[in-house]
Amino acid sequence: MTEYEIMSLFSDYHDNTIQLVFGYVSIVSAFLIMSYFAADKLNKVHVFIVLVLFTGISFLLIAQINLTRNLMSELNSLLLEYPDSLVSDAGAAPVVATALITTLYNLVTVGGYIGSMAFFFYQRRQGSDSNIA
Secondary structure: OOHHHHHHHHHHHHHHHHHHHHHHHHHHHHHHHHHHHHHHHOOHHHHHHHHHHHHHHHHHHHHHHHHHHHHHHHHHHHHHOOOOOOOHHHOOHHHHHHHHHHHHHHHHHHHHHHHHHHHHHHHHHHOHHHHOO
């Protein structure tokens, strides 16, 4: 694989990560809106279905984000091995940055999941009528 092909693939993985994060934010936003308006109105069967679907989709997207970020890290390491490479002069900083950004993605996505679930149960307990004023 040439240096250009690795850089192009790295860019494609980066774009895929951004699309996955936007998809995740859309799912979380829809779940929060549904929680606000309907959490207290759902029966136990519907609560189970909604929570299982939300959890499954959330963890699927989080896993895909992590897989893509891990592939980016491997490509970054491979790119640093090229002699006379434009990227190899930067040293280990890109590898560390990729790992740090992956950790931030994990904090945001897992935190968003936990916060959304907490809001759902809060709304289920309080009801949306108490928020209208």
